[in-house]
Amino acid sequence: MALVICQVSLHKPEIKLESLKEDIKDFLKTSGWEKKLQNAVYSELNVFPSPCHPAAPPEHMKEPLAYMRKAQGSWEKRILKSLNSMCTELSIPLAQKRPASEQKELLNKWNEMGTDEPDLSLFRPVYAPKDFLEVLMNLRNPNYENGEQPSFRNHLGLIQVPLKVKDIPELKEDFSELGLNTGQLGIDDSAQVPPEFFENEHVRVGQKVLAEQDSAAAQQYVRQGCPTALRADLWALILNISNQPEDILYYEQLKSNVIQYDLLVDSLIYKDVKLTASNDDYYFVFEDYLYQVLLCFSRDTSVLDHFTYSSATPPKSYIRGKLGIEEYAVFYPPNGVIPFHGFSMYVAPLCFLYHEPSKLYQIFREMYVRFFFRLHSISSHPSGIVSLCLLFETLLQTHLPQLFYHLREIGAQPLRISFKWMVRAFSGYLATDQLLLLWDRILGYNSLEVLAVLAAAVFAFRAVNLMEVTSLAAAEAVLADLSTLKVMPLLQIFLFATVT
Amino acid sequence: MSGAAGPGRAPLPCAARAAAALQLPGGAEAARPGVAVIDLRFPRGGAADVQEIVFKNFYTAFLSLRVQRAGPPGPRRWVTCLRDHRLMPSPHTEEGSQDYFSLRRHQMLCDMEQVTALRFILRQPSPAWLHFSIEELQVFPPAQKSPQQDFPSWLSQLTPPEQPASPHRELPDPEKVSTEVQQMWVLTEVIRARQAAARIGRFDVDGCYDVNLLSYT
Numbered sequence: 109m110a111l112v113i114c115q116v117s118l119h120k121p122e123i124k125l126e127s128l129k130e131d132i133k134d135f136l137k138t139s140g141w142e143k144k145l146q147n148a149v150y151s152e153l154n155v156f157p158s159p160c161h162p163a164a165p166p167e168h169m170k171e172p173l174a175y176m177r178k179a180q181g182s183w184e185k186r187i188l189k190s191l192n193s194m195c196t197e198l199s200i201p202l203a204q205k206r207p208a209s210e211q212k213e214l215l216n217k218w219n220e221m222g223t224d225e226p227d228l229s230l231f232r233p234v235y236a237p238k239d240f241l242e243v244l245m246n247l248r249n250p251n252y253e254n255g256e257q258p259s260f261r262n263h264l265g266l267i268q269v270p271l272k273v274k275d276i277p278e279l280k281e282d283f284s285e286l287g288l289n290t291g292q293l294g295i296d297d298s299a300q301v302p303p304e305f306f307e308n309e310h311v312r313v314g315q316k317v318l319a320e321q322d323s324a325a326a327q328q329y330v331r332q333g334c335p336t337a338l339r340a341d342l343w344a345l346i347l348n349i350s351n352q353p354e355d356i357l358y359y360e361q362l363k364s365n366v367i368q369y370d371l372l373v374d375s376l377i378y379k380d381v382k383l384t385a386s387n388d389d390y391y392f393v394f395e396d397y398l399y400q401v402l403l404c405f406s407r408d409t410s411v412l413d414h415f416t417y418s419s420a421t422p423p424k425s426y427i428r429g430k431l432g433i434e435e436y437a438v439f440y441p442p443n444g445v446i447p448f449h450g451f452s453m454y455v456a457p458l459c460f461l462y463h464e465p466s467k468l469y470q471i472f473r474e475m476y477v478r479f480f481f482r483l484h485s486i487s488s489h490p491s492g493i494v495s496l497c498l499l500f501e502t503l504l505q506t507h508l509p510q511l512f513y514h515l516r517e518i519g520a521q522p523l524r525i526s527f528k529w530m531v532r533a534f535s536g537y538l539a540t541d542q543l544l545l546l547w548d549r550i551l552g553y554n555s556l557e558v559l560a561v562l563a564a565a566v567f568a569f570r571a572v573n574l575m576e577v578t579s580l581a582a583a584e585a586v587l588a589d590l591s592t593l594k595v596m597p598l599l600q601i602f603l604f605a606t607v608t
Numbered sequence: 609m610s611g612a613a614g615p616g617r618a619p620l621p622c623a624a625r626a627a628a629a630l631q632l633p634g635g636a637e638a639a640r641p642g643v644a645v646i647d648l649r650f651p652r653g654g655a656a657d658v659q660e661i662v663f664k665n666f667y668t669a670f671l672s673l674r675v676q677r678a679g680p681p682g683p684r685r686w687v688t689c690l691r692d693h694r695l696m697p698s699p700h701t702e703e704g705s706q707d708y709f710s711l712r713r714h715q716m717l718c719d720m721e722q723v724t725a726l727r728f729i730l731r732q733p734s735p736a737w738l739h740f741s742i743e744e745l746q747v748f749p750p751a752q753k754s755p756q757q758d759f760p761s762w763l764s765q766l767t768p769p770e771q772p773a774s775p776h777r778e779l780p781d782p783e784k785v786s787t788e789v790q791q792m793w794v795l796t797e798v799i800r801a802r803q804a805a806a807r808i809g810r811f812d813v814d815g816c817y818d819v820n821l822l823s824y825t
Contacts, residue, residue: 128785128788128789128792129788129792160708161662161707161708161709161710163662163664163708163710163744163746164707164708168706168708172706172707173702173705173706174706185824188822188824189824191822192821192822195820195821196821201818201819201820202819202820202821202822203817203818203819204817204818205816205817205818249702250738251666251667251737251738251739252736252737252738253735253736253737253738269702270700270701270702270736271701271702271703272697272698272701272702272703365811369812369817407811409810409811423822423823424822424823425819425820425821425822425823426819426823427813427816427817427818427819428818428819428820431823435813436813437823438811438812438813438817438819439811440819440822442811488702
């Protein structure tokens with residue numbers, strides 16, 4: 109696109125032949141294209157991992173540790189078996205073309221798919237977070253001393269793999285903008301604090317960042333929180349989403365794919381939305397949007413690109429009757445992602461920010477391929493769910509040893525309670541304004557570690573009540589309702605104001 | 609021997625003996641000393657120049673390297689060329705444990721010419737790991753100068769040396785202009801070729817997407 113603009117600019121009179129190179133550079137700067145190119149490069153740097161050693165095979169970039177690759181492979185095989193058995197039980201094909209009458213009906217109902225009440229009683233989610241937790245608990249490095257006797261090598265929590273996780277001094281350094289001396293939205297914009305102290309200036313800086321259209325500056329800015337009015341544009345700037353006509357066209361093409369083809373995963377998506385988002389007080393109004401986004405997401409082949417740096421592999425299949433013939437091999441679903449119970453909650457909070465379906469779709473897709481995919485695949489990445497779980501357990505054990513020991517003794521391992529929060533990035537557990545403040549920091553720091561820190565901070569906050577419980581059920585009850593919690597004070601106190 | 613060598617690079621043939629753990633004389637039971645040694649010699653007692661050593665780590669924390677060089681006849685000395693090179697930032701945790709590494713000539717403390725034998729001394733002080741070693745060891749000689757294959761080399765020599773702006777500025781200098789335009793043209797051609805690989809977004813095969821069951825392989 110930038111190249112076409114350059115070629116067009118060559119016809120302008122102010123471009124002189126003898127200084128062609130410099131004039132093109134100046135033109136790029138004045139027309140704003142230099143900024144767009146910078147933003148695009150910055151975006152790529154954020155998403156893609158640093159280049160591997162040339163001798164490393166491609167699977168090494170997906171996941172360097174062999175035993176984790178193997179565990180991910182076994183887990184995927186289990187999911188495939190589950191989906192296949194559901195297919196054979198219900199005698200429904202995984203995918204088929206819709207008859208023309210059905211296509212027309214769906215097109216008419218596109219904006220109100222929530223009014224549909226298909227019979228989904230026979231469908232069950234392919235897996236739930238607690239199934240995934242069982243797999244992670246059994247993850248072992250065959251080269252590690254996993255002796256039966258308790259020793260310093262056996263972790264006291266549920267995760268038994270020795271990944272490197274940060275401790276509080278390192279987290280303080282990484283999350284320095286959350287410190288006590290820096291203004292935060294979520295703390296310094298409360299009713300008691302006069303807006304002249306922080307809020308007005310912060311909004312002014314935010315408007316300036318948006319005017320400059322600088323991704324890197326926006327990412328730095330949101331570390332202190334986004335003003336509500338600016339959040340949608342700032343997130344779009346950080347994720348480098350501009351909703352060009354070709355993007356809208358792409359979304360329309362996905363929509364036509366939804367109309368044409370009927371996939372089994374559509375029913376799984378319907379079921380998930382009905383079970384989770386539709387039952388949520390905050391999100392049920394967005395039910396129709398969720399279908400419009402998730403059904404298109406399943407058919408988006410550009411999502412397949414993220415599998416180069418994800419430890420997961422997209423499921424494969426063959427066109428009916430052509431088993432084993434490579435020309436008829438396809439990915440299923442087309443985007444390679446099989447939704448699980450709670451998947452729609454990744455989209456729901458975004459509906460508060462974006463109302464135009466194609467922009468909402470692109471924001472969600474970018475959030476997924478940058479962050480959310482790490483929450484349901486087995487990898488050693490510092491933002492992967494395994495590292496987050498270990499970080500949570502280590503923080504709790506180090507800074508609240510008495511609480512950790514007590515919960516362990518009564519059979520209430522803390523991770524059993526906090527796992528579902530982290531897998532969903534707290535969506536559906538926190539109040540929406542608090543959740544969006546949390547996701548501001550995920551974008552700002554380009555890392556999911558803040559989820560593990562928040563989980564530990566929640567336990568620290570309710571420590572007194574938790575010390576008095578005597579069973580897992582009672583502990584769950586203490587931590588059942590997080591909707592009144594304020595995220596930023598919890599994070600700040602845990603990181604910067606706890607006596608270590 | 610697998611692994612991607614660059615154009616014109618082939619690993620030197622060599623015989624590596626398996627990692628031998630350090631043992632104390634008179635030790636009764638097999639202790640785990642945390643130190644192992646891998647010896648590498650070139651076939652038929654040959655010697656070679658070493659430019660780069662590539663290997664895959666397997667839970668080794670520190671690596672030292674000593675070489676024996678061809679020299680005047682007499683007892684050959686072992687010279688240390690790499691001392692305690694850190695492969696795993698934290699020996700108790702997984703970071704760097706299965707990564708690929710390169711050791712290059714400029715990192716070495718001594719010359720790497722006419723090397724007859726290499727000795728890799730592996731150390732893993734953490735008792736948490738059952739085994740440690742390095743794998744897929746490859747030794748590369750200095751590369752021969754190979755011609756550029758991306759675009760014709762005569763193009764890269766076209767940039768004329770910087771000349772001061774000529775005082776007679778009626779017409780632009782044709783040499784300079786044609787150079788710059790040609791460079792731009794090459795870039796657009798390269799990008800145009802890459803753009804042809806843009807995805808169309810179709811997931812079906814010839815309009816058909818009838819899928820029955822998932823495949824396990």
